[in-house]
Amino acid sequence: MPHVSKEEEALREADDAKFATLGRALADATRSSRGYDHLVEQCAIHRRIEQDNADKNTLFAGLARQVGDAARVGRDLQPLLERLAELRRRELGRSS
DSSP: OOOOOHHHHHHHHHHHHHHHHHHHHHHHHHHTTOOOHHHHHHHHHHHHHHHHHHHHHHHHHHHHHHHHHHHHHTOOOHHHHHHHHHHHHHHHTOOO
8 A cells, every 4th residue: 555644645534434424414304305415416516516626636647657668768758748738737727
């Protein structure tokens, strides 16, 4: 199992707790015939955020792997490095 920092583990546990709380609230609302549209919306929002973060991580990891492959066979790294830099700029919300 890869090393996970205490901070990463705490964030993962918080995410799990958030979804568990939403799941319980949805179950309770369903059993009592209360409205649950707002809870469904929260589930969708949190899931989209989680997937967006996973997508970014996958992109960074994939590009870093490509850099390693290119370096190993002596290919030009510049296009890959530029793609990494652009991805990071977008992640940080900077246009420069």
